[in-house]
Amino acid sequence: MNQETNTSAAAVNVITIGQSATKVSAVRAYALGKNLKAAFVASLMTVILTAPVLGLQLKMIGYEVVLEQHWLPVWLAAAAVFVFQLLRPIWLVKRTAVKFPSIPELNAHRQKTIILSLLVIGMIWPFFASRGSVDIGTLALIYIILGLGLNIVVGYAGLLDLGYVGFYAVGGYTYALLNQHFGLSFWQCLPAAAFVSAIFGFVLGFPVLRLRGDYLAIVTLGFGEIIRILLNSASTVTGGPDGISGIPKPTFFGIEFARKASEEGGRTFHQILGIDYSGSHMVVFLYLVALALVAFTLFLTSRLIRMPVGRAWEALREDETACRSLALNPTKIKLSAFTLGAAIAGLGGAFFAARQGLVNPESFTFIESALILAVVVLGGMGSQLGVVLAAILLTVLPELARGFDEYRMLIFGLVMVLMMIWRPQGLLPASRPHVELPK
Incomplete structure (x- = not known):
């Protein structure tokens, strides 16, 4: 009887397994x-x-x-x-089984050490590299300056700004106009460009005080386009679509790096040292000036984020309501972020005008804003080292892919998609101070 029962149960199990399969x-x-x-x-x-x-x-x-x-x-x-x-x-x-290559997290001390090492290497590298490589390095340094400035607005304060290129344009045109009409040098116009761009950032801050998220992005995007259209339209002042040309290069305490001095009786760099003239002298000097501006921007931003204003930016980014409950004024915090970020963009714009010798509205399109924002997002919002590495990658990689000019934007979009899948927090996200309780 038991054997028949077991046989029946086994048959039922076979039928059940077959039905499940x-x-x-x-x-x-x-x-x-x-x-x-x-x-x-x-x-x-x-x-x-x-x-x-x-x-x-x-x-x-x-x-x-x-x-x-x-x-x-x-x-x-x-x-x-x-x-x-x-x-x-x-x-x-099987996505849990897929393991993407991991990037070790670096604390603030290690990131600072790496940044100092990169600055030292950057000072030595141009004397051994080719002229074309140094020129690409100068462009990368410009994007590092812009990325660090936008990192204040987006990374620290959490305000999405899609019109950052407008402040960049203001800085470039400020140097061009002051030099054209008043004959001021690059070093005299550099703080003026930062100041004028800061004023524009302060003025932009007022209309967006009550805006967040997508609405803030739309308003800032409109601001960038308004600046570009004004530069195109005000042809009597800005030169219209042709822009302003003949912008002089920076000098080293009045010493020019040209073949001949612009003033009678003046001596150029190669004449003072008694060496043959080479166009690479100016290229290396521009690179070193850009590196000095990067070092100044890194020092400024690293000090700011440790000051009360930096802590206020982080509080605003995390929760504006909680920020108000801590007796912090969101209006002043937003204005400070926009103003300081715009001032740094003005520095980058003035140097860009000096490097190019020409500024026109087509140099400040929305694509530039998108590229600067990509530097901040891919590097890691709030991370200085991440911004530096992302700016270098996004500047150097397109130059290496010159044989694929027709597909450069396609490759760029694919890289961004893969980054969002692999590491959405960025290459090197900012390490925030935290305390771990013992278990």
């Missing part, structure tokens, strides 16, 4: 079919969106414009999207 297979088949449909739709949308950009390209052959077709990149992009969408459920199920 059948249900699991049915569910998997349904999910696969549904996912196959989603993958096909996604790949079709990819073809529609990328065909005008990658598949059809205009090319000049003599005096005739020819429309060339390049469908291979389109099909590759569609195939990549199809495979990704098809394997997406497997990746989601």
Whole structure:
């Protein structure tokens, strides 16, 4: 009797297992079919969106414009999207098993040591590098200055600013106009550019005192575009679309790095040292000036975040209501963040004008604001070392990919997406002081 009972129970278990396996297979088949449909739709949308950009390209052959077709990149992009969408459920199920390379967290002391080491290396490097490399390094230093300035507004105070390039433009045009009409030198105009940009930041702070999040971003974006349009329209003052040219380079205590002195009886750098003239002298000097401005900006911001105003920025970023409850005035805190961030942008703008020798409105488009914001976000909001590394990466990598000029923005977008998946907090997020209680 017991044997018959056991046999019956075993048969019931076999039937149950078979039914469960059948249900699991049915569910998997349904999910696969549904996912196959989603993958096909996604790949079709990819073809529609990328065909005008990658598949059809205009090319000049003599005096005739020819429309060339390049469908291979389109099909590759569609195939990549199809495979990704098809394997997406497997990746989601096994995402806990996927281990991306980790970046060790650095405390404030180690980050400070690394920054000082980078500054020392940066002082020695231009004397052994090529002229083109030094010029790219100077551009990276400009973005470091701008990134550190925007880091005050976005990283420390938590205010999303999409019109930061407007302050950058104000600094550049301030130096150009003061030199053109009053003959002031670069070193005389540098604090003036920071001061004028700070005034613009202070004025912008008032309309956005009660705005947060997306609304704040829209208003600041409009401010950046208003500055660019005014620079285009006020042709009698700013030169309109042509801009202002002939902006002189900075000097070293009045010593010029040109082939001949601009004034009679003057002596240039190579004449004083008794060496042959080389255009690389000015390139290296501009790099060292930019490095000095970076060191000054790092010192200024590192001191500010340790002062009460820096703690107030962090309180505002974390919770504005709690900030009010601590008897802190959000109005003054926001104005201080916008003002100081704009002043640093003015320094970068004045140096940019001196380096280029020309400023025009097309140098200060929204793309510049987006790139500076990407430096702050990818580096880690509130992290000085992260901003430095992100600015170097976003400046150097496009130069290394010059053979892929047509796909540079596509590669840039892909890198940003991968960063958001791999490390959304940024390369080196700011290390906040904390206390761990013993268990």
